[in-house]
Amino acid sequence: MDKRLQHQGQRLRIAVGFAWQSILTNRRRIALAVAGVAIGIAAVTSMLVIGDSVTAQATRALDQLGADVVTISVPPPGADPSGQSAEPLSEAAQARLDATTDAAVAALRHMPEVQSVARLERRFGCGDGPETALGSPDIVAANPDLPGVLSLRLQHGRFLSPLDARQPWIVLGADVAAELRKTRLDVQPGAALPLCGKTFFLAGVLAPYIGDDLLQSIRMNHAVFVSYASLRRLTGPPSPSASLLLTRLQTGVTAPDMPGLLASRLRTMLSQTVEASGARQVSELRQQQVSLYTRFLAVLGCVALLVGSLGITNVMLASVSERKTEIGLRMALGAHTTDVVAQFLTESVLICLLGAALGLALGIVGAGVALTVAQIGITLDITTPLCSAVLALLCGLAAGAYPAANAARLDPVTLLQGRG
Template identity: 30%
Template sequence: MHVRDLAGEAVAGVLARPLRSALTTLGTVLGITTLVVTLGVAATAGNQIVGRFDELVATAITVEVPGTTTGPPLVSWDAVERVTRLRGVESAAAVADAAEGTNLSVRSNDLVDPTRVTTQSLTVLAATPGLPEAARGRMTQGRFYDDGHVRRGDRVAVLGDEAARMLGVTRLDRAPAIFIGKHAYTVIGILGDLRRERDLRTAVVVPPTAGRQFGLRDVTRVLVNTSLGAAGLIAGQAPSALSPGNGDLLQVISPPSPTRARDGAQDDVNALFLILGLVSLVVGAVGIANVTLVTVMERVQEIGLRRSLGAARRHIAAQFLLESTLIGLTGGVIGAALGVVAVVAVSAVKQWTPLLDVRLAVAAPVAGALVGLLAGLYPALRAARMEPVDALR
């Protein structure tokens, strides 16, 4: 049998029962559509993660500074200025926190009132003036101290909003004072709305010159905020800028790569929905096998006539295999088209940029044809095994 004749017979067999062929194709269409939509939407959504990655997480860098028992500190207080000059750095601040500064007795007045709790155990920190920007917060009242306060050694303090509530400091217009141990400090501001370093809400922040009284002499960590996409570069440059020659002793805590997050999200979505697509393909394959087997049983006389006229077993098997492959191929083409349309529609609704792989659109029809080919193996072999005499009888 010529290949052209074989193809003509297969097409005629498929079109002889159009409604049955259409219903048989539906299973493959659903399976291929699910696969294309799954892979397309996962790739598109994963691509959006990079563009919409949480800016706070993607741009926050913390440099941990170990303490030294001998010699000068690894990072000086003025080293923050060198970091802020790096291209891509938006804000930075140096912070000193030590065991000596935790659970210090802080009270809002020097009077003993047995009816009120005026003394609290709070953490005292020393920081450079850029702390509000570095901690992604704002001054809810008053102001933060500046370089002038630091140079003069003024006894000023800034309270976290929770610390101010605990101490009963609600107004700053009368320059309230707090007492840290025996030392009085004027409260000039309240820091709140912190998106980073939330432990500052219950802390008392003083200038570095004042922090020496509480053992806060050396910088223990540096907070750095970068522009989106510059975190990796700044994470490599910041240690050298803070401590030239000793940068390898500093520990940099940098955000994870947005690309890694995108790949992880895409893998999770693929793993979840690929199962649905494979199940749909299996259902489609079972439908093709069932319908092809029924077709074989209905066309027993045709098979017997063809065999009696000289058709070989391979010709019969090839005809039914080609019919089932055509059904699978048709389902693959339609499913790929519907899947691409669905991905574009979802992207349009979400205002995303659709990300489609050309190889996926080409592979989907091939996958449909392969499903049809595998599904038609058993019916084709059963048709090929029929003896002409038995079939005609």
């Protein structure tokens, strides 16, 4: 048994030696075949890395936000089906929207499935007001329940309290605070900060929040939080967008149709159009979109691998044609047909493994760049290089099978006579 293993190992070393020598001799021609495989492996690798990273990001976001958070939208009077109004709201229309929203909040708080409710009102930038060192963040009015509903954490200071209803206090999102630090402005609690031509005092700074991906149109990291009175004073005419209610369900309430149930109850109570969506629904939708994207990349990768494999087949057929004398000499000296087959299969597999190594590196780097631009953390699973290696091995065997079989069928006598 040991002698047989030693013999097989020796044959493998000889096959690898012949294959490597051939690759070095024809490196320019083989470089094109390697490039074809590398492109396919890079596409497959980037597909796996991006898919894993986005899925992991969505999972982390869902863990932080919580699957039991429901976003409810109350559209303003005269809004279109999307919840938007073409014109800024009049004071009367805003008063009606406020009354409807307050009624919705009260109704939700009396529902047994609901633990807490936070109301949000958002503006984009300062409107017609002057820009300041804060740039043009989302200006969000929120009640003190928001941190509890979204599990927000604070880096410094505190969140807004009921006592701040008419006071010039603000809370900064993590990205806004980071930008301010670059300008060397003081972002410690109590610091005076300019916003839309007025001076506010910093109450606190939120820790980075990854649940933004599951909150429709709300960017907690890029927001400045103020009281409702301050929001109206800062931004002038009310925005025509809908009021948003964030609702956290009671522990143990996990029915997937709960958003629809809450919306249906509110429509009945308020005689008003209300839309609702759950964090889990948004997460599943995002993952479906990523799945479609990764499947598209998989198709491209498979096509590239097919083209690369055909290129390797052509290279190997040319190699067989050029090395007929060598093949005939080996067979005349006692090499079996299996040795000839192993020689060319090994060469094909080595070419594919070289392409896989290059493609794996390119795919990881490319995916890393794309994920960095998208501000998504990279997640690299051990199965990614394993999949690349297995694909390369299969491609090498498939691409080298026909040329190897052709080489094994050659007659050594005919080859040595120069008639092959």
